[in-house]
Every structure is written in structure tokens, then in C-alpha cells.
Amino acid sequence: MIKQGYHHGNLKQALVEAALRLIEERGPTGFTLSEAAKQAGVTPAAVYRHFEGREDLIAECARQGYAIFADLMEHAYAGGTPSALAAFGATGRAYLAFARRHPGHYMAMFEAGISPNRTPELAVASARAEAVLSRAAELLSRHIPAGRRPPAAMFSAHVWALSHGVVELYARTAPGTRSPYSAEDLLESGIGIYLRGLGLLPPDA
Structure with missing residues (x-):
């Protein structure tokens, strides 16, 4: 479950690893930033601390x-x-x-x-x-x-x-x-x- 205000120890790398799993499953255009955030266990807004977009x-x-x-x-x-x-x-x-x-x-x-x-x-x-x-x-x-x-x-x-x-x-x-x-x-x-x-x-x- 996504927790509001959750602070990940290494959010950037967690998002990369989530994206890699999604890329393997669906291809590089088959997922959204929100899905990567969900896989990493953070809110979608947290993604933008490190990445401007997918x-x-x-x-x-x-x-x-x-x-x-x-x-x-x-x-x-x-x-x-x-x-x-x-x-x-x-x-x-x-x-x-x-x-x-x-x-x-x-x-x-x-x-x-x-x-x-x-x-x-x-x-x-x-x-x-x-x-x-x-x-x-x-x-x-x-x-x-x-x-x-x-x-x-x-x-x-x-x-x-x-x-x-x-x-x-x-x-x-x-x-x-x-x-x-x-x-x-x-x-x-x-x-x-x-x-x-x-x-x-x-x-x-």
C-alpha cells in the first residue's frame, strides 16, 4: 500500500528498479510514472523529486x-x-x-x-x-x-x-x-x- 509522506531511504534507485521490472514485463513504453511509483511504494508526487517524466x-x-x-x-x-x-x-x-x-x-x-x-x-x-x-x-x-x-x-x-x-x-x-x-x-x-x-x-x- 502507498503511504502518504513515506520517505524512502534511496527513492531514486527504488524507482529505477521498479521501472526496470515494469520494462521487462511490458516494454519501455508500457507503463506510467504512477505505476513505477506504486511498485516502489511511494506516492506519484514523490517521483518528481528525482525525475521530470517517464x-x-x-x-x-x-x-x-x-x-x-x-x-x-x-x-x-x-x-x-x-x-x-x-x-x-x-x-x-x-x-x-x-x-x-x-x-x-x-x-x-x-x-x-x-x-x-x-x-x-x-x-x-x-x-x-x-x-x-x-x-x-x-x-x-x-x-x-x-x-x-x-x-x-x-x-x-x-x-x-x-x-x-x-x-x-x-x-x-x-x-x-x-x-x-x-x-x-x-x-x-x-x-x-x-x-x-x-x-x-x-x-x-
């Missing part, structure tokens, strides 16, 4: 998601100088793991229509996550002959898009049941084909 609340969910995502990506890429396939394979698997373990954050980040530039804090968190693949791509691009070397940002974007596509089609939704292969196998083979096309892997690797 989009601001979702943006904070996305910011926290990007922070978790960046930690996973950095951990996946850390350690020595990995091969091309190992580097992108590890970050790709981290992408899949994040989408499965944190579906509310994932949807807030990629399905809510919230621009990463909505707030400075969200922009910083988003850029940190993207920087992992960009850094890997920059290092790998040095092994491609200059005459046929695409910009590092381009092929990091290609791998990001491939990872995102596998997540959307085969890791999170019902259509994934149509594939006889795991999402991990699909992603690893796709990245391998792409890197071979760039000459970063031998044909029989």
Missing part, C-alpha cells in the same frame, strides 16, 4: 545499463593481446550475456528511443561502452593493408550491429527457437567470416 526515468535505467555493459565489455576484452577472433568473440559473448541477464536495462538502452545524448551522464556511459569495441578495432585495423583498410569505427560498428542482430533475432525473442544453432555459435561464426573477409584471419582458422 523518459528521464528510463534514461537513468539506460545510464545504469551502459555502466554495467561497459564493465562486462571491458572485462571480456581485458588480459594480454588477444587474437582478432578472440577479441571480438569475447566482446560479442559479453553482449549476449548482458542482454540475457539484464533485459530491463537492455530494453531501456536500445528499445526505448532514448538518445544517448539526452543527458551528459548518459552520453558518457554510452561512449565508454562503445569505446571497448572501438579500441579493439583500432588495434586490429593496423594489421590490414592500408589500401583496403576500412575506418576502424566502421568495422567496430559492423561487429556491434552483428552482435545486436543476433541478440534481437536469436537470443531474446521467440524467433530464436527457429535456429538450430546457439546464439553464441551464430555470433562467433559471423564474426569469423567477417574478419576473414578483412584478411584478419586465415581462411582455415
Whole structure:
């Protein structure tokens, strides 16, 4: 029951967690601020102490998601100088793991229509996550002959898009049941084909 004048110890985070549960259940546009307040056990008016509207609340969910995502990506890429396939394979698997373990954050980040530039804090968190693949791509691009070397940002974007596509089609939704292969196998083979096309892997690797 909602209590008038209730003072939550960490109201802002309680609202974020309530919103994440609602996003998982209904999608990022399937709930109201009043419903998030009810889930958090506070009055609707209390929400406005921290958020101007639902989009601001979702943006904070996305910011926290990007922070978790960046930690996973950095951990996946850390350690020595990995091969091309190992580097992108590890970050790709981290992408899949994040989408499965944190579906509310994932949807807030990629399905809510919230621009990463909505707030400075969200922009910083988003850029940190993207920087992992960009850094890997920059290092790998040095092994491609200059005459046929695409910009590092381009092929990091290609791998990001491939990872995102596998997540959307085969890791999170019902259509994934149509594939006889795991999402991990699909992603690893796709990245391998792409890197071979760039000459970063031998044909029989």
C-alpha cells in the first residue's frame, strides 16, 4: 500500500528498479510514472523529486545499463593481446550475456528511443561502452593493408550491429527457437567470416 509522506531511504534507485521490472514485463513504453511509483511504494508526487517524466526515468535505467555493459565489455576484452577472433568473440559473448541477464536495462538502452545524448551522464556511459569495441578495432585495423583498410569505427560498428542482430533475432525473442544453432555459435561464426573477409584471419582458422 502507498503511504502518504513515506520517505524512502534511496527513492531514486527504488524507482529505477521498479521501472526496470515494469520494462521487462511490458516494454519501455508500457507503463506510467504512477505505476513505477506504486511498485516502489511511494506516492506519484514523490517521483518528481528525482525525475521530470517517464523518459528521464528510463534514461537513468539506460545510464545504469551502459555502466554495467561497459564493465562486462571491458572485462571480456581485458588480459594480454588477444587474437582478432578472440577479441571480438569475447566482446560479442559479453553482449549476449548482458542482454540475457539484464533485459530491463537492455530494453531501456536500445528499445526505448532514448538518445544517448539526452543527458551528459548518459552520453558518457554510452561512449565508454562503445569505446571497448572501438579500441579493439583500432588495434586490429593496423594489421590490414592500408589500401583496403576500412575506418576502424566502421568495422567496430559492423561487429556491434552483428552482435545486436543476433541478440534481437536469436537470443531474446521467440524467433530464436527457429535456429538450430546457439546464439553464441551464430555470433562467433559471423564474426569469423567477417574478419576473414578483412584478411584478419586465415581462411582455415
